Amino acid sequence: MKRPFLFPSRRTFLMGLISAVVGFFSRSTDVFAAVTSLDPKWRLTKEEWRSRLSLEAYKVLREEATERPFSSAINNEKREGTFCCAGCDHPLFSSSTKFDSGTGWPSFWQPLEEAVNTKVDYQLIIPRTEYHCSSCGGHQGHVFNDGPQPTGKRYCNNGVALTFKTNS
């Protein structure tokens, strides 16, 4: 029997159902991003981000890569000032919370208020807490529980994902 044009085959129907479900969950992710206060101004395409950033910064900020330890001058930065997101300039850390962790990555015991959001990632199979800029969503690093007091936290940041501004 010839199928009328408007009625999809069972297979087409199934494919449609699957894409609807996938679409629903993708949208949920966007809704979640909005709740976690991502600035809509920074919802850029991959191409737009790539044209704004160096390749190294792009890989870290937008693809969650990790820079080589001791590769960033920001690791040795000891002046008073503010460390900002290299993606959008949002202030993330004060120099007063920076410490030398010996890891080769700039390390802080506390971010500025509401500067970063976290999520759990499984890149190394063992769950780790990833954190990113609350303004543009750019990946910054991972937070561990072996930092100094008063928080006991170690925000292990990629230097290429930061810029530094002296207080003056």
Ligand SMILES: [Zn+2]
């Ligand atoms: Zn940012």
